[in-house]
Amino acid sequence: MDSTGYIDKHLRVLYPRFMSDPFPSLGKLLSLPQRQAIESPLDVKLFVSGPAGTGKTTAGVERMRYLLAQGIPGESILMLTPQRSLQEPYLDLLYSPERSAGGEVTPATIGGLARRMCDLFWPLAAEDAGFAHPDRPPVFLTLETAQYYMAHLVRPLLDEGYFESVTIDRNRLYSQIIDNLNKAAVIGFPHTEIGSRLDSAYHGDPAQRRVYADAQHCANLFRQYCLDHNLLDFSLQLEIFANVLWKQDIVRNYLIRNYRHLIYDNVEEDGPRAHDILRDWLPSFDSALLIYDEYAGFRYFLGADIQTGWALRELCDEQIQLQESFVMSGNVAGLSDGLIEAILPTFEGKVKEERGNSSALAIIQSHFYPELLDSVVAEVNALLSDSLLPPSQVVILTPYLSDALRFSITHRLEAKNIPWRSHRPSRSLRDEPASHALTTLAALTHPHWSVHPPKFDVAYALMQSIDGLDLVRAQLLTEIVYRQRDLELSPFENIKADMQERITFSVGNRYSLLREWLLNYRESDPLPLDHFLRKIFGEVLSQLGFGYHRNFDSVRVAASLVESVKKFRQSLESTLSVGLSDPRFPNLGQEYIQMLQDGVIAASYLEGWQAEEKDAVLVAPAHTFLMMNRPVTVQFWLDAGSSGWYERLSQPLTHPYVLSREWEPGRIWSDADDVRYGKEALARLISGLLHRCRERLYLCLSELGESGFEQRGELLRAFQKVL
Numbered sequence: 001m002d003s004t005g006y007i008d009k010h011l012r013v014l015y016p017r018f019m020s021d022p023f024p025s026l027g028k029l030l031s032l033p034q035r036q037a038i039e040s041p042l043d044v045k046l047f048v049s050g051p052a053g054t055g056k057t058t059a060g061v062e063r064m065r066y067l068l069a070q071g072i073p074g075e076s077i078l079m080l081t082p083q084r085s086l087q088e089p090y091l092d093l094l095y096s097p098e099r100s101a102g103g104e105v106t107p108a109t110i111g112g113l114a115r116r117m118c119d120l121f122w123p124l125a126a127e128d129a130g131f132a133h134p135d136r137p138p139v140f141l142t143l144e145t146a147q148y149y150m151a152h153l154v155r156p157l158l159d160e161g162y163f164e165s166v167t168i169d170r171n172r173l174y175s176q177i178i179d180n181l182n183k184a185a186v187i188g189f190p191h192t193e194i195g196s197r198l199d200s201a202y203h204g205d206p207a208q209r210r211v212y213a214d215a216q217h218c219a220n221l222f223r224q225y226c227l228d229h230n231l232l233d234f235s236l237q238l239e240i241f242a243n244v245l246w247k248q249d250i251v252r253n254y255l256i257r258n259y260r261h262l263i264y265d266n267v268e269e270d271g272p273r274a275h276d277i278l279r280d281w282l283p284s285f286d287s288a289l290l291i292y293d294e295y296a297g298f299r300y301f302l303g304a305d306i307q308t309g310w311a312l313r314e315l316c317d318e319q320i321q322l323q324e325s326f327v328m329s330g331n332v333a334g335l336s337d338g339l340i341e342a343i344l345p346t347f348e349g350k351v352k353e354e355r356g357n358s359s360a361l362a363i364i365q366s367h368f369y370p371e372l373l374d375s376v377v378a379e380v381n382a383l384l385s386d387s388l389l390p391p392s393q394v395v396i397l398t399p400y401l402s403d404a405l406r407f408s409i410t411h412r413l414e415a416k417n418i419p420w421r422s423h424r425p426s427r428s429l430r431d432e433p434a435s436h437a438l439t440t441l442a443a444l445t446h447p448h449w450s451v452h453p454p455k456f457d458v459a460y461a462l463m464q465s466i467d468g469l470d471l472v473r474a475q476l477l478t479e480i481v482y483r484q485r486d487l488e489l490s491p492f493e494n495i496k497a498d499m500q501e502r503i504t505f506s507v508g509n510r511y512s513l514l515r516e517w518l519l520n521y522r523e524s525d526p527l528p529l530d531h532f533l534r535k536i537f538g539e540v541l542s543q544l545g546f547g548y549h550r551n552f553d554s555v556r557v558a559a560s561l562v563e564s565v566k567k568f569r570q571s572l573e574s575t576l577s578v579g580l581s582d583p584r585f586p587n588l589g590q591e592y593i594q595m596l597q598d599g600v601i602a603a604s605y606l607e608g609w610q611a612e613e614k615d616a617v618l619v620a621p622a623h624t625f626l627m628m629n630r631p632v633t634v635q636f637w638l639d640a641g642s643s644g645w646y647e648r649l650s651q652p653l654t655h656p657y658v659l660s661r662e663w664e665p666g667r668i669w670s671d672a673d674d675v676r677y678g679k680e681a682l683a684r685l686i687s688g689l690l691h692r693c694r695e696r697l698y699l700c701l702s703e704l705g706e707s708g709f710e711q712r713g714e715l716l717r718a719f720q721k722v723l
Helices: 005-014 016-020 022-029 032-038 056-069 084-094 110-120 122-129 143-159 170-187 191-200 207-229 234-245 249-258 272-284 306-315 330-343 369-386 403-415 433-445 455-465 471-481 497-503 505-522 529-541 552-577 588-597 622-628 671-690 714-722
Strands: 045-050 077-080 106-108 261-264 287-293 318-321 361-366 394-398 420-422 617-621 632-637 693-702
Touching: 032 056, 032 318, 045 056, 045 306, 056 077, 056 084, 056 261, 056 287, 084 106, 084 622, 106 110, 110 122, 110 234, 110 249, 110 272, 122 234, 143 170, 143 207, 143 552, 143 588, 170 191, 170 207, 170 234, 170 272, 191 207, 234 272, 249 272, 272 306, 287 306, 330 671, 330 693, 330 714, 361 369, 369 394, 369 403, 369 632, 369 693, 394 622, 403 420, 403 617, 420 552, 433 455, 433 505, 433 529, 433 552, 433 588, 455 471, 455 505, 471 497, 471 505, 497 505, 505 529, 529 552, 529 588, 552 588, 617 622, 622 671, 671 693, 671 714
Parallel strands: 045 287, 045 318, 077 106, 077 261, 261 287, 361 693, 394 617, 394 632, 420 617, 632 693
Antiparallel strands: none
16 A cells, blocks of 8 residues: 655655656656556556555556556546545646546545445346335435444433443444444445354353343344335445345446446455455456555454455455555655564564665654653654745654643644644544534524523634634633623623733634634524535634634634534435334434534544644544555654553453454454464554654654553564564
8 A cells, every 4th residue: 555645745846857758757666567557558456465655556556547648538437545635646646737528536445335326227226225215215324324324223222231241332332233234235245243252252241242232132122113214324324235136137237238348456455245245246357456465454453454455465366465665765664664573473473684775764762751752743843944844744753642631742743833634534524623513603692492502612613713812811802792591692892891801802802703603603593514515614713803813723623513513414304205204303513513422433524534734743643644655754653562552452342353344253253363463463553654764763652651550562572682
């Protein structure tokens, strides 16, 4: 797995004369194996493999350019990736002005393709799949709306004693049941076998067996509810496509007739069911380019299967292996091999002699954790000040990025005037300050919802919305003007003069503008929540003097919130329109606010991956950075002694390894399996990170970790062996 977005733009800056004749001139900068993959005949199927950073995605992008240059209609090219964020290098080409006019290439995931086919061939799918109302249109669910319906069904069962021994947040409980259904669809086994598979691999407290039975019952209940109400979550879309539609000649012929050429990147990150479909489909393509990243499979917790992906090479005419890295320096490569050998002594790669070369590794140490963060930010500042290194070439990575840690790092970066951005895909929109402020303002503007935000929430919303307002003055202003019972905000002019001066008149003027807008909106006809959010953002919050004007991170969150609300509204309106709601929902905006307060896990939105402020230091979890799929010059690894680098999350209702095609049904999961799979996951993670590092890694250590405890994790032991 590798990235070309940065490489392509970098080449355009350094070598503009090469780009006047896009493909032939660029060929001067490509290796012979890359050119072989790009310029192969239009009737050949290729399997290109190699580690990250060896130019595989570059070859994929240039192959697409080559196909279009050869007169292949764009609409006959299908470009597949496991998730949409991995399509960015290809979309850069498709949306670039240098592209000639013509049909559009179809970028898709297997899940997206399944949804399109379910929508297009709904009459064929509805009756065979067992929907109660095949004559009515389907309602497609996002992860968020699926959690909403799951909560609607499971919440009464919790009151009856279901999951009594499970001590996790309810939103996590709902998402793990949905995750089980998704894994059943991705792996390719009946959803009715989820509980039995988990139970057969478990050896321990008998109470846990009851948990698996409860999870199975809830999954069955949710699936039946979807069939009764024409609801299609991801798992049902994929199952219908694979089990029903793909077997229909009319559907298969439609796909074969429309798509004659395939580019399939990051094959290893997709699930077995996707590989099964491609195994059947591949012989029908005129040409195909399958790109496989060795030592990857980072999406294993979502069902990725490296073995079934690797097996697709057997169906290809030629196999090309790329080995020369365009990213890693020799010292970084040696460090990577040394670390992997230390973790997995049976590693087949040859360890380079310079693996311990200190020029690739720097260590930042401290006793207390806040001191470590000070040192890290000081080093980042020095790197950006003393060299021509742009901020986008620096990342700060952790196994987990808590709210406290994110705030601590970004606050220090802001104090040094260092631009930054952050992304945590599974983070609930409820926990994002920007979305929390918007929903608080929405509650204030719609008193008929009977949602009364507490004073602290209002103060925080005002601080987020008004530029230059700190939390102390925001709380002082809120205490004076906000009446929680009546949802009223009093005028700034009514405040005593000394308090006005303390809050400042510039802040008071902006508060007055915001208050006047809210009052004027109350007097008009209410809009759907997503329309309201667009209106207040465009007319007030994005204007000069307000909090969203230059804060691109807040803009990104606001865009995700609007899309989330829109899809939630469309889903429930479709249900209400056919009279299938059970029970009737009083107000969609109010329902969404309640869902958000329950902590529903956010769906994945492209706005989160494609930040506006790209020339900024990235602060993110390590796995998130890997799925962004781009190289950088310098990496900082925080919490090197944490077990979070290799231990899987505690998920009492699911298990990514047991619910996989590789796992033998009935085999007991043991502590030895935990250790083995943990080490393999750590080796993959380290390899993936260092293959995306050009020059230097900073290992950041504190004697006491973020939680105040001494850390001695497997990653730290691996570094000790190498050094």
